Structures are given as structure tokens and as C-alpha cells.
Amino acid sequence: MPTPNDRVVVVGAGVSGLAIARELAPDHDVIVLDKGGVAADTSSRASGMISLSLEPFPEEWASFALSQFRDLNGRGVFSFTERETVRLVPEANADLYTDQAPDGGEFLTRSQLERRYPDSFGDLSAYGGGLVYCGTGFLDALDYAMTLKWAAERDGAEIFRDHEVTDVRVEDGTVTGVETEYGPIDADYVVYATGWKTRDLLAEYVELPVRPLRWNAVVIEPDDPLPDDCPMGSEPTMRIYWRPTAHGNVLVGGNEHLLDDPEDAPMGVQPSFRERAVEDVAPLLDGVAAGTVRREDCCPTADCASPDGLPIIDAPEEAPDGLAVVTGLHGRGVMLSPVAGRAVRSLVTGEDSPFPMTQFRLDRFDDRSADFEYRSHWGAGEDESMS
Numbered sequence: 001m002p003t004p005n006d007r008v009v010v011v012g013a014g015v016s017g018l019a020i021a022r023e024l025a026p027d028h029d030v031i032v033l034d035k036g037g038v039a040a041d042t043s044s045r046a047s048g049m050i051s052l053s054l055e056p057f058p059e060e061w062a063s064f065a066l067s068q069f070r071d072l073n074g075r076g077v078f079s080f081t082e083r084e085t086v087r088l089v090p091e092a093n094a095d096l097y098t099d100q101a102p103d104g105g106e107f108l109t110r111s112q113l114e115r116r117y118p119d120s121f122g123d124l125s126a127y128g129g130g131l132v133y134c135g136t137g138f139l140d141a142l143d144y145a146m147t148l149k150w151a152a153e154r155d156g157a158e159i160f161r162d163h164e165v166t167d168v169r170v171e172d173g174t175v176t177g178v179e180t181e182y183g184p185i186d187a188d189y190v191v192y193a194t195g196w197k198t199r200d201l202l203a204e205y206v207e208l209p210v211r212p213l214r215w216n217a218v219v220i221e222p223d224d225p226l227p228d229d230c231p232m233g234s235e236p237t238m239r240i241y242w243r244p245t246a247h248g249n250v251l252v253g254g255n256e257h258l259l260d261d262p263e264d265a266p267m268g269v270q271p272s273f274r275e276r277a278v279e280d281v282a283p284l285l286d287g288v289a290a291g292t293v294r295r296e297d298c299c300p301t302a303d304c305a306s307p308d309g310l311p312i313i314d315a316p317e318e319a320p321d322g323l324a325v326v327t328g329l330h331g332r333g334v335m336l337s338p339v340a341g342r343a344v345r346s347l348v349t350g351e352d353s354p355f356p357m358t359q360f361r362l363d364r365f366d367d368r369s370a371d372f373e374y375r376s377h378w379g380a381g382e383d384e385s386m387s
């Protein structure tokens with residue numbers, strides 16, 4: 001097991017790799033290598049929704065991540081805006097929630113919702129009400145990544161862009177470093193935080209059941225800026241979410257789907273998603289129906305999904321000693337990045353983690369193939385697919 005000041009090479013400077021660097025930098029010699037730029041792949045395109053209290057995650061993950069976002073707020077260029085989230089409930093399902101709201105949410109009828117957020121909603125006539133969640137908020141993913149980088153560098157981490165890692169160096173079953181396009185780098189511990197590519201990059205050492213996953217997002221500028229208390233929200237039948245932005249616009253995201261070949265996929269959003277965002281989601285918010293789309297984005301290389309929808313954060317038994325992986329973030333990698341960072345710290349140092357780690361282990365999967373059926377985070381039965 002490494003001792004403090006041992007060298008850790010982190011492969012990948014997305015939010016996961018940067019959060020790991022920040023955790024380890026105070027007492028390790030940390031080098032982060034990325035083949036492109038900082039957060040230049042999936043991470044900078046994230047919508048920045050922090051909605052852990054709605055997710056099927058252990059409560060300890062949510063409270064740990066939230067406390068980290070709160071602590072970092074105001075440091076570097078980072079700001080975390082706390083905002084309630086409303087999950088709309090179609091009229092036909094409202095009876096399900098009147099007595100008991102799931103997962104710590106509070107059910108409000110349509111008229112109660114309209115009273116609580118008097119200037120936010122538009123036409124809610126199709127909805128019986130909504131589930132309101134606290135402990136949620138939003139951030140700018142690129143600002144967040146740059147702040148993690150800043151914090152890690154202040155503690156001594158070195159972060160290099162345009163450094164592709166081509167292999168892991170292993171001797172007698174133990175990691176000794178990495179090979180890069182510029183030559184070898186020695187390390188006592190190597191962590192791959194390379195998103196959907198991790199499966200292929202480590203195929204020689206460990207089989208990881210993950211598949212590339214894609215999301216779409218557009219930013220719409222309303223006629224008038226959204227009110228300051230406009231909640232974030234989601235519409236489960238359409239599998240679409242929205243959040244206000246710092247500039248008074250609304251970011252609408254969704255239409256997650258698996259991709260066979262991310263690198264050949266176009267960057268533009270799917271026309272059906274754009275249409276739905278403009279025609280069906282914008283009218284739900286006051287003054288947004290006649291808004292103008294200002295940004296359309298779809299990450300070309302996507303995130304990746306695991307069979308059970310939870311990440312893999314592990315130093316797998318079958319892998320060489322000293323090799324850890326963080327992958328399968330399933331569209332939740334920004335909100336889970338503080339958890340990923342601390343979990344890797346615990347793997348590297350042997351320290352106890354403040355939350356359960358068993359759900360991260362690779363050996364929870366008997367079948368490691370990538371030929372699994374996608375499991376969406378959205379509730380079953382509320383599905384209305386979009387092609």
C-alpha cells in the first residue's frame with residue numbers, strides 16, 4: 001500500500017480526475033495527464049444539475065457531495081447555487097403521491113405549486129402537481145473543473161494537457177507507472193478516470209461492463225429573465241430536465257441514449273429533442289414559450305453507463321496491484337465527483353471513507369460484458385421514448 005508522498009498518476013482531467021487530484025494532492029505527489037485539455041471531453045458539457053436527493057443513491061453519498069459543493073462555493077471561480085427541484089407529476093399519477101412522496105420529496109398539488117413559485121410556471125394544465133426536493137442546486141461544470149484544478153495545483157498537483165497515456169506499466173503484477181506519448185512516468189499508484197474510454201484502455205488488465213451514453217442539451221433565452229426563485233425541474237414522461245442558468249436563461253437537457261460509436265456521432269442535438277424542448281418543455285415555464293434557443297450541445301463522446309446505473313470506483317482484485325478505475329458515472333459524474341475523489345483517496349491510502357463503498361465495487365457484476373440492457377435513471381412506467 002502506498003505511503004504519503006508516494007506518486008499517484010491520474011489519467012484523465014475530467015471532473016473525476018480533478019476531484020481525485022484535489023483529494024490526494026495535500027499528501028501525495030500527484031500528476032494528472034490528459035490527452036486533450038482540462039475538462040475538454042464530457043465534463044465541460046455537463047448541465048451542472050446537482051440533484052442527488054432525487055437519485056437512487058445512498059443518502060451518505062448525497063450529503064457528502066453536497067457538503068463539498070457548499071465548502072467550495074466562492075473559492076476559485078466556483079459558485080454553487082442551491083435551488084429546489086420540482087419533479088412534475090402528470091394528472092393521472094397525482095393520486096399516487098398525495099399520501100406519501102418518495103425519497104424525501106414533498107408532494108404539492110398544481111395550485112400549491114403555482115402559489116409556491118408564483119412567477120415561474122407557465123401551462124401546467126397536464127399535471128396534477130409536483131414532487132418538491134430540497135438539497136439540490138446547480139453549477140457551471142467548466143468553472144467547477146477549473147476550480148478543482150486550481151485547488152489541486154495549490155496543493156502541489158501537476159496537471160498536463162496534451163499528454164496521452166498509451167499503457168500501464170506493470171512488473172510482477174504490480175503497477176510501476178504509465179507509458180505516455182512522450183515516454184514513461186513512474187508511479188506507485190495509477191488511477192484511470194477516462195470516462196467511457198476506460199473499458200478499451202484497460203481491456204488487457206480488467207473487463208469493465210460500461211457502454212457509452214449520450215445526453216442532449218439546449219439553452220433557451222426567455223422573453224424575460226427567469227425569476228430568482230425559479231426551481232430546477234424534470235418531466236419524467238418526456239425524460240427531460242431543466243434548470244435556470246446564472247444569466248436568467250433556461251437549460252433544457254435529456255434524451256439520454258446509448259451510442260455504439262461515439263466518435264462518429266455528430267455533435268449537434270437531435271432534432272426531435274430540440275423540438276420537444278421548445279414545444280413541450282418551454283411552455284411549462286413562464287415567459288419561455290416564445291424564447292430563443294441560444295446554445296445547442298451534445299457531447300460527441302458522451303458519458304458511460306453501467307448495468308445497474310451506479311459507478312465503478314474500485315481497485316479491482318483481478319487488475320494489477322496499484323491500479324484503480326473510476327467509470328460508469330452514468331450521466332451523474334459531476335454531482336458524484338466529490339464522492340469519486342474521496343472514494344479513490346480511500347482506495348489509495350486505506351483510510352475509511354465517510355460513505356459506503358460496496359456499491360462501487362466491480363465484483364458486484366458477474367457478467368462483465370458490454371452487452372447489457374440500458375437501465376435509465378428515470379422511473380419505470382413513466383417512460384415515453386423519443387427517437
Ligand SMILES: Cc1cc2nc3c(=O)[nH]c(=O)nc-3n(C[C@H](O)[C@H](O)[C@H](O)COP(=O)(O)OP(=O)(O)OC[C@H]3O[C@@H](n4cnc5c(N)ncnc54)[C@H](O)[C@@H]3O)c2cc1C
Nearest residue numbers: 012014015016035043046047048049165195332333334335
Ligand atoms: C449534455 C450532458 C449533460 C450532463 N449533465 C450532467 C449533470 O447535470 N449533472 C451531472 O452530474 N452530470 C452530468 N453529465 C454527466 C457528466 O458530464 C459526466 O458524468 C462526467 O463529466 C464524467 O466525468 P469524468 O471525469 O469521469 O469523464 P470525462 O469528462 O469524460 O473525462 C475523461 C478524460 O479522460 C481523458 N482521456 C481519455 N483517454 C485518455 C488517455 N489515453 N490519456 C490521457 N487522457 C485520456 C479525456 O480526454 C477526458 O478529458 C452530463 C453529460 C452530458 C454530455
